[in-house]
Amino acid sequence: MSAAGIPGIRGAEHIAFSVPDLDQAITFFCDVIGCEYFYSIGPFRDPEGTWFEDNFRLHPRAEVTRACLLRCGYGPNFEIFEFTAPEQRHEMPRMSDWGGTHVAFYVEDMDAAIAYLAEHGVEVLGGKKPAMDAESGEHSTFGHFYTPWGMLLELVSFPHGKVYMDGRDRVLWQPHHPEL
Secondary structure, three states: OOOOOOOOOOOOOEEEEEOOOHHHHHHHHHHHHOOEEEEEEOOEEOOOOOHHHHHHOOOOOOEEEEEEEEEOOOOOEEEEEEEEOOOOOOOOOOOOOOOOOOEEEEOOOHHHHHHHHHHOOOOEEEEEEEOOHHHOOOOOEEEEEEOOOOOEEEEEEOOOOOHHHOOOOOOOOOOOOOOO
16 A cells, blocks of 8 residues: 555545436436445535535535435445536546546356346446456457436456556455455
8 A cells, every 4th residue: 555645544435426317317326337325315405505615515405305325236425416406417428528436336247247237227338348458368348328318337357367467466355365
């Protein structure tokens, strides 16, 4: 581990994102992706004060109408928000936009995962592709797809590791590595 950084940091506990329809997101992440619903939170609002402005740099009348926490396999939890706010944008950022992002899910069998998504009406853009550069270990593959509301997600699989791992005693997190 690096000697610099936040004292006592242990890793990513959750990834948070906002969606236009929380029920749709819960259904997609639980019924299609395979996450596990844990609990709901909210609503949160501050009708007179500046809590959202002070803590998130949002319009002071922003409001969390609903939110929930999901667990997804062995990775970080998902904290999913449904907001309303004056001047709220209603489009997802593209990967090339500032703030553009995606979440990647590790799968053991890329072909089975892509076939499963197809059965659920989800298109993997460009299908299965061989991984590139430092991720190009033998049989490593990936593919991107979108949620019904336009959030970019990815499947990755590197069953024989990643090339960058050769000769290293410390590696990136991976779901099947027994020392991590």
